[in-house]
Amino acid sequence: MSVTTSGTDSAQIHVRKNRYGGSTQVADGQGQPAKKRSAWKTLNKLWALLPPFALGALLLLAWYAATATGRINAFVLPAPAAVFASLVDGLTTGLYWEHILITVQESLLGFLLGVVVALPLGYGVAKSRLLANMLQPYLSAGQAIPAIVLAPFLFLWFNMGLLPVMIVCMLVVLFPMVINTVFGVQTIERELLDAARLEGAAGLSLLTHIEFPLALPSVLAAIRTGLTLSITGALVGEFFCSPDKGLGALILIALHQYNMPFMFATVIILAVLAALYYSATWLLVRLAEAVY
Template sequence: MLPPLVFGLALLIVWDLAIRIGAVDTFYLPAPYDLAKYFVDEFLHGDLRDYTKETVWEALAGSGMGLGVALPLGYLIARSELAAAALEPYLAASQAVPAVALAPLFALWLGYGLLPIAVLCALLVFFPILVNTVLGLRSLDPDVMGAARVDGVGWWGMLWYIEFPLALPSILTGVRNGFTLSITGAVVGEFVMGGEGLGQLLSVQRQEADTIGLFSTLVMLALLAAGFYGVIRLVERLVQR
């Protein structure tokens, strides 16, 4: 915990010194104190909080959709050689298509609003969870699985009491990475398909050359991603106890 804090403090000191000695114009890089003051004012008294709520809702909706598809599909691929052979090439090829290229298609197919943005988020969330689910299930000790079958454990008991708990650390790693990416999906979706979240706010601030506003929104996005990451990381630690 200490090294990141020390690095962050050193970065802030260098940043502030660069502003004070005039090495960087504040039009391009606002001073840390000014940015912090602007951020707090916008969050408490401006529209930043409302934009943030919209982006969080889009990210959570997409994360839920991605998780709901990735877990059962990951189980199917891990347990069926036929399904793995049929699906894995297409899943791998799908990762070559950038999400921003799919956003206009989703707008055409699904219209505008929450649904297409949530679907875009789900695509980004889906793959890390799928991969880690497959890896977690395939890495289970075959001796443990065999002993459970000898003891007469059925399919549901095997899944719920043995496979899922043992694979859970790997699955949560995928969930942590995927949920963090959902913020990116929401912003990209809002860039292309509109909306009322932080991506839309970034578009407005860019058009107005509002540098300090852009930095403030970027800080909020970073905090959201760190928050998602931290919550899942906490769940991982609780599970590992």
């Protein structure tokens, strides 16, 4: 909704109704041109990218300086040129692509399994005191036990393959997703829920139209955390349950061969993959903001 008013000068004020019922004034013309504000926002975004790139350049320079003197053994810290050569060789020969696809499949399937379990479980724990008292000790105990300890049991029970890796991945992402979901549901103001019930909202309609939109920021935080952690779960699962497939298998191969450039290159691939996952969740947040 917009209302345009004009005075004797050429300045125009657009009053737009925001999502909470208030209004925001946006000045055009002589007040503050929209093009200037848009250019300023773009400049601020570009400026925000400078610190991480600067830090990365400093770390790379320090890495090069530490290895150029030859005082550090290459088996401990390989030179950046050797790591880059190993990375390029793995990408051009197709070695990395096959294992990247396997790790991505395992992590995404484990993450989706975690979402299917964690979101309803978190909602149930937040809404039911009985369920909370029943499950919270086990959730805390499960978080206290590292997934790397549970992976050998899953290997013995399910043998090697995709299923045990998915379960390990699900266990890694489960607890933080449940906790974030519980927090999001429990922080909804009771007055809003009471007002919605007075208007006739109940059951599924209350969940979809009131509770879910209000808890959505915490749910999205849970999803962002879980998706990034899913790579860790996939790697832990590959170490024990799939030692010949995935990026975790390449790390084990590099370790057994004492091939440090190859190991560093694989870690770089994992870092890029984690950054892509996090970027995907950022797009998901923007989509949710546009919808709700």
